[in-house]
Ligand SMILES: [Fe+2]
């Protein structure tokens with residue numbers, strides 16, 4: 001049978017920029033003046049100006065895994081993936097019916113479908129360079145590698161250490177909590193994509209884990225419900241996605257990765273490796289989180305969500321390892337083990353990006369005074385003018401920049417509950433590569449410039465996991 005090459009040939013990648021520009025310029029994605037998004041899951045600021053700067057012909061490299069191009073790509077991907085789940089506002093659809101129709105409608109769906117695979121390649125091709133699984137793997141090798149990888153994640157996460165050391169630990173703890181909201185408010189949505197089909201006892205074991213995440217059908221016990229209790233106890237907003245503007249590239253990439261390997265069932269074994277790793281490391285990580293958050297907030301925080309995971313994920317860690325990961329390896333043979341290993345290695349790598357990015361943001365925001373008055377910078381200045389009605393958006397840069405207020409007064413925003421940093425005319429702040437910030441006008445109008453700082457202060461934030469061989473364990 002003759003198949004026309006045009007049907008299967010990928011579109012030219014330089015066209016990807018045009019396709020995503022058409023998507024981001026839809027008025028669902030051009031933002032509102034407020035820092036937080038209102039209770040409307042269909043609107044999220046995609047910062048079209050920042051998207052327009054991105055060269056989509058060159059896939060992300062590891063050194064920029066938490067940089068600006070990564071932030072742009074993962075905001076888009078996250079929006080694409082969530083458009084494949086059901087989102088309804090708690091207060092009822094009411095006046096949002098038009099936004100619902102537009103978000104899920106034919107026009108944006110076609111743009112998503114025409115862009116998704118290319119955008120995934122743009123965002124995740126670096127995993128092929130970073131992780132190289134070679135050699136002949138037995139089930140015993142897989143089990144040993146898994147234990148080795150899980151053991152390395154046993155200590156307190158980098159972000160928790162940064163929170164404990166912060167001058168304003170409550171602000172730092174809120175910043176981290178907001179990163180967890182990305183998954184916490186829609187938990188197990190990626191997992192749901194792996195439940196269909198027919199794959200034997202391992203399918204039933206995965207369903208057991210899934211139904212726990214959904215509180216066995218009791219809404220009050222659903223993990224998303226108890227996550228919202230934690231947010232509420234900190235007087236934070238609980239709707240999807242109030243804190244969209246504050247999600248960092250590393251956490252977005254981590255969340256998107258699970259959708260990426262769940263959407264394409266050719267990656268099923270990678271998904272299983274990754275989810276087994278995640279379930280295993282969650283329990284001890286939530287034990288550390290409980291210690292840190294009790295230390296910061298005392299009894300002033302509801303940690304039921306963390307306690308639930310410290311308990312149930314010990315159980316999920318055993319089910320996923322024994323009844324799914326190792327059982328699939330036994331049943332389907334050595335041909336699938338390298339992909340199971342790859343999934344474990346990828347989840348570990350992505351988990352590292354999550355932590356490095358969140359910790360770096362916490363430290364920069366906490367020590368902002370030290371980044372003031374950095375000098376004039378170099379190169380051409382990009383001028384941005386704001387009024388009180390300008391949509392608020394956050395962004396980062398791939399290299400360090402100096403933000404200087406030239407006219408009027410502004411406020412620099414570096415975190416969901418960080419106090420806005422006043423910026424009078426002439427004030428300047430160094431924004432290291434990859435750090436997320438937003439500017440807004442104070443008192444009507446503000447004009448500021450962005451100049452290259454002439455130095456990269458946060459290079460190679462991501463680490464190289466390198467080759468994975470059976471002997472690596
Ligand atoms: Fe959970």
Ligand SMILES: [Fe+2]
Nearest residue numbers: 279312313316
């Ligand atoms: Fe779990």
